[in-house]
Amino acid sequence: MSEPLGVILSREGGSYRILLDGVERxxxxxxxxxxxxxxxxxxxxxxxxxxxxxxxxxxxxxxxxRTSLLxxxxxxxxxxxxxxxxVDQVLVVTAAADPTPxxxxxxxxxxxxxxxxxxxxxxxxKVDLASAAPLQQxxxxxGYPVYExxxxxxxxxxxxxxxxxxxxxxxxxxxxxxxxSLLNAIEPGLGLRVGAISAKVRRGRHTTVTATMIPLVxxxxxxxxxxxxxxxxxxxVHRELDQCFPEFAPAIGECKFGDCLxxxxxxxxxxxxxxxxxxGRERYGSYLAILAELEGLPEEWE
Ligand SMILES: Nc1nc2c(ncn2[C@@H]2O[C@H](COP(=O)(O)OP(=O)(O)OP(=O)(O)O)[C@@H](O)[C@H]2O)c(=O)[nH]1
Ligand SMILES: [Mg+2]
Ligand SMILES: [Zn+2]
Numbered sequence: 001m002s003e004p005l006g007v008i009l010s011r012e013g014g015s016y017r018i019l020l021d022g023v024e025r026x027x028x029x030x031x032x033x034x035x036x037x038x039x040x041x042x043x044x045x046x047x048x049x050x051x052x053x054x055x056x057x058x059x060x061x062x063x064x065x066r067t068s069l070l071x072x073x074x075x076x077x078x079x080x081x082x083x084x085x086x087v088d089q090v091l092v093v094t095a096a097a098d099p100t101p102x103x104x105x106x107x108x109x110x111x112x113x114x115x116x117x118x119x120x121x122x123x124x125x126k127v128d129l130a131s132a133a134p135l136q137q138x139x140x141x142x143g144y145p146v147y148e149x150x151x152x153x154x155x156x157x158x159x160x161x162x163x164x165x166x167x168x169x170x171x172x173x174x175x176x177x178x179x180x181s182l183l184n185a186i187e188p189g190l191g192l193r194v195g196a197i198s199a200k201v202r203r204g205r206h207t208t209v210t211a212t213m214i215p216l217v218x219x220x221x222x223x224x225x226x227x228x229x230x231x232x233x234x235x236x237v238h239r240e241l242d243q244c245f246p247e248f249a250p251a252i253g254e255c256k257f258g259d260c261l262x263x264x265x266x267x268x269x270x271x272x273x274x275x276x277x278x279x280g281r282e283r284y285g286s287y288l289a290i291l292a293e294l295e296g297l298p299e300e301w302e
Contacts, residue, residue: 003047003061007221008040008085010212016040018058019215020048027058041069042213042223043085043168068118070170083211084170084223087116091147093123093173093182097130102174103138107286109172110144114244115236121145123160123171125178128153141247141280151181161186166220168213175227183224187216192224238294242270245287247279261291 006020006027018027027048029040040046040063049059068087071080090113094101106122113120121144124132128150139146147163149156163169164186171179180192192214211225242248242262248270256267273279 003050004053005064006046006048006058006060008042008044008046008213009215010042010210011040012210015057016046016060018046018048018060020058025058026056027060029063030059031061039082041082041085042211043087043221045086068116070113070116070118070172072112083172083225084168084213086168087118087170087223088167089169090116090118090120091123091169091171092120093125093171093177093179094135095126095129095174095177096124096132096135096148097126099174099176101135103135103282104286104289105174106135106139107283108290110142111236111241111244111286111290114246115240121147121163123147123149123173123182125149125151125182127155138280138282141278142283143246149182151178151185154185157182157185161216161218164216164220164222165218168221168223170223170225172225173227177227179227180224183214183222186222187214190214236294238291241287241291241294245279245283247283248273248287250278263288263291 004020006018006025009017009019009024014028016027018025027046030049040060044066045064046060047062047064049061052059066085069085070083070087070090072083090109092106092109094106110120110122122135122139124135124146127148132146132148136146147156147160149160160182171183173179181194184190184192184194211223213221213223215221236244239259239261242252251269251273254269255262255265257265260268262268262270270279270284274281274284
């Protein structure tokens with residue numbers, strides 16, 4: 001009998017929730033899989049030992065090759081933590097207000113997606129509270145799709161749902177932006193826990209604690225991830241950061257110096273695009289800030 005293929009929905013301590021033939025099961029890594037894989041993550045496609053199908057706990061024999069892996073740097077620590085595998089798109093969720101959006105944080109998350117070769121987009125939630133115009137303005141030159149939505153009123157939810165069908169999407173963004181609330185709006189009956197924004201710090205309190213992949217009725221999956229307040233960039237070679245800003249593309253290879261980092265070098269084609277308004281000044285500012293951070297990192301991060 002060949003080994004059935006399941007998909008990991010989430011990791012709960014040492015065991016995994018697995019979707020197998022449309023049914024949710026529990027499984028653990030065994031044998032070769034346990035030795036070779038440090039950790040399977042949401043989105044991993046896994047082979048199951050058929051002799052365990054009748055048991056309460058399935059044995060995962062193999063974690064199949066990943067087409068992509070989204071990783072996050074461990075806060076203040078060393079190394080990275082995988083968040084989700086086989087991801088088709090990263091949707092950066094930010095609120096139009098409450099918590100106050102930080103465009104630079106959005107840019108960092110888009111860079112993380114680009115560095116992992118995963119297409120990105122931005123969701124501006126809570127448009128019932130404030131206009132999305134400032135964020136639209138910030139991203140205008142970037143080319144990234146921007147969805148304006150409200151989990152509370154349902155505005156924009158149909159268009160967002162349509163963008164998710166048939167794909168594996170990851171919702172990422174600061175705590176309290178409304179990632180879980182949006183999923184509840186997209187998929188009624190889901191009942192994900194949502195948290196009140198703490199009045200003191202005006203941000204969420206990490207209501208979602210583990211990355212969880214949710215199957216959509218219309219096909220596709222969304223991974224709900226825990227929010228955070230900082231995003232470390234890592235494992236990006238500083239010379240390749242310019243490739244993580246899609247609007248820089250027309251200038252790549254056009255600078256006077258081949259090793260131009262687009263800071264103050266003469267004849268820089270990226271800065272020329274900034275002057276012409278084809279690259280937003282704030283986006284360019286985010287590039288410089290992340291570049292400075294990457295240049296300051298110790299060797300092991302490169
Ligand atoms: N006014 C308004 N409030 C919203 C909207 N979406 C979510 N909220 C509220 O924002 C708060 C945080 O929502 P969550 O869905 O828990 O946010 P999250 O991004 O999942 O947060 P973490 O799980 O901590 O990362 C809750 O009080 C929601 O009711 C919206 O569209 N409009
Ligand atoms: Mg949440
Ligand atoms: Zn340049």
